Amino acid sequence: MEKTSIKSSTNNFAEEKTLDWNEIQSNFLKSFGKEIYSSWLKDILLVKEYNHYVILGVQTRFFRDWITSRYADRILNELQKHKLSINRIEFKIIENDKGYKNSNFISSTTDKKITQISESVLNYNRLNPNLNFDNFVTGNSNKIAYLSGKKICEKLSSYNPLFIYGGVGLGKTHLMNAIGLEMSRNNNVMFISAERFMYQFIKSIKKNEMVNFKDFFRKANVFIIDDIQFIRGKEGLQEEFFHTFNSLFDKSAQIVISCDRPPNKLDRVQDRIKSRLSGGLVVDIGPPDYELKLSILRKKIDEFQNSFKENLNLTKDVIDYIAKDAKSNIRELIGIFNRVVAFSKMSNRVLNINDCKIILKDVYNSNKIISIDRIQNVTSNFFSINIDEMLSQRRSRPLARPRQIAMYLAKKLTTRSLPEIGRKFANRDHTTVIHAVKTIDKLCNSNEEMKKNVEELRSLILSD
Numbered sequence: 001m002e003k004t005s006i007k008s009s010t011n012n013f014a015e016e017k018t019l020d021w022n023e024i025q026s027n028f029l030k031s032f033g034k035e036i037y038s039s040w041l042k043d044i045l046l047v048k049e050y051n052h053y054v055i056l057g058v059q060t061r062f063f064r065d066w067i068t069s070r071y072a073d074r075i076l077n078e079l080q081k082h083k084l085s086i087n088r089i090e091f092k093i094i095e096n097d098k099g100y101k102n103s104n105f106i107s108s109t110t111d112k113k114i115t116q117i118s119e120s121v122l123n124y125n126r127l128n129p130n131l132n133f134d135n136f137v138t139g140n141s142n143k144i145a146y147l148s149g150k151k152i153c154e155k156l157s158s159y160n161p162l163f164i165y166g167g168v169g170l171g172k173t174h175l176m177n178a179i180g181l182e183m184s185r186n187n188n189v190m191f192i193s194a195e196r197f198m199y200q201f202i203k204s205i206k207k208n209e210m211v212n213f214k215d216f217f218r219k220a221n222v223f224i225i226d227d228i229q230f231i232r233g234k235e236g237l238q239e240e241f242f243h244t245f246n247s248l249f250d251k252s253a254q255i256v257i258s259c260d261r262p263p264n265k266l267d268r269v270q271d272r273i274k275s276r277l278s279g280g281l282v283v284d285i286g287p288p289d290y291e292l293k294l295s296i297l298r299k300k301i302d303e304f305q306n307s308f309k310e311n312l313n314l315t316k317d318v319i320d321y322i323a324k325d326a327k328s329n330i331r332e333l334i335g336i337f338n339r340v341v342a343f344s345k346m347s348n349r350v351l352n353i354n355d356c357k358i359i360l361k362d363v364y365n366s367n368k369i370i371s372i373d374r375i376q377n378v379t380s381n382f383f384s385i386n387i388d389e390m391l392s393q394r395r396s397r398p399l400a401r402p403r404q405i406a407m408y409l410a411k412k413l414t415t416r417s418l419p420e421i422g423r424k425f426a427n428r429d430h431t432t433v434i435h436a437v438k439t440i441d442k443l444c445n446s447n448e449e450m451k452k453n454v455e456e457l458r459s460l461i462l463s464d
């Protein structure tokens with residue numbers, strides 16, 4: 001690439017190398033990353049190439065403005081790697097019939113566009129009536145989050161935004177849904193996951209419906225967004241979220257956000273967003289203790305007996321056993337409970353602890369065959385590092401620790417042998433794996449943070 005030299009050869013026009021657009025596109029992908037590339041760059045066309053500049057085609061004015069304001073410099077840099085003489089880019093908006101083969105532009109009236117957005121949003125904006133405050137069981141680990149949620153329902157904007165964070169399966173979505181249900185009595189509630197928000201956002205851009213998108217989301221006076229960690233590393237999405245947030249906040253809409261970590265741990269998120277997120281009340285939901293697990297089981301038994309009008313014959317010992325043994329994840333606890341109930345009904349007898357042991361063993365060991373690839377993916381994602389880097393030979397701690405944790409989990413969660421695990425980690429020796437397992441074991445015993453991370457990762461890997 002770099003060989004394209006201005007002065008090369010006897011030919012004065014040596015730089016008149018033509019651009020290979022496919023190759024450039026694949027370099028865009030590499031240097032901008034998948035998110036930006038697929039949201040913004042992949043549909044750019046090469047319209048015309050001159051010696052010193054190029055004309056690129058984009059679908060809409062909005063695309064053009066977005067790309068020029070954010071990525072133009074880097075695009076130019078990329079192009080210069082292929083053809084040094086280029087010093088300028090021009091963008092041209094190309095109407096759908098002139099070039100964009102797959103475009104599905106809407107040419108109908110604005111009114112129609114609004115209903116189209118609303119209809120598709122309706123599909124996921126539905127609140128689940130079964131996840132309410134009444135069946136949200138409280139204990140030490142979630143009491144404050146619960147009370148804060150209740151509080152904002154009584155009085156709008158006492159805490160704004162309310163930011164609820166905690167690990168997987170601990171009740172964030174349940175609580176957010178409960179808040180939404182309660183508030184929807186008197187308010188226009190928008191309840192959406194960050195992932196859906198992005199999906200809708202990109203769709204609106206592609207269909208040239210951004211005005212409607214903005215209107216739609218800014219209409220709410222209660223805006224609940226689940227799993228905000230999804231915006232990490234997604235620049236365009238953060239930009240839009242920031243504006244949505246601000247305009248809602250300015251008109252005193254209540255904003256509720258959930259996340260798998262506290263705002264200050266949101267790496268690859270703009271600082272101004274982090275500061276907005278933590279500007280109200282930040283509360284966490286922790287792993288349930290034994291008492292909470294017990295209360296949840298009791299509640300589930302009640303619910304079961306009420307809805308099926310039949311008695312569940314679970315002894316105190318058995319319930320106790322489940323509460324003690326189940327991992328610190330409410331979703332899993334309920335899964336185990338359901339299994340025990342199913343088993344007891346099938347066998348038609350009162351279960352004892354030994355039955356439970358068998359069922360639990362089954363739950364933990366069965367149906368889930370965890371692959372090392374999955375462990376590597378989830379782990380590198382969790383630590384926000386590139387999987388190739390994690391597997392590389394580099395020894396810096398931010399790479400080495402996650403690598404060791406992944407090896408450790410591979411040993412604990414799969415039946416692979418040490419040499420097999422070593423091979424999957426860029427052909428490392430089995431002694432390296434042993435060392436990793438020992439190191440992480442030791443750290444888990446001495447370091448709370450490590451223990452928490454490993455536990456959280458384990459449940460992320462085991463969850464589907």
Ligand code: ADP
Pocket residue numbers: 131135136137138142166167168169170171172173174175296330331334
């Ligand atoms: P998260 O969003 O934090 O991953 P969810 O809200 O999806 O977790 O909760 C997982 C499951 O556990 C759901 O079925 C939810 O109803 C149940 N659950 C979580 N916390 C509680 C609670 N405090 N009381 C009753 N059920 C709960």
Ligand code: MG
Pocket residue numbers: 172173174226227
């Ligand atoms: Mg959730």
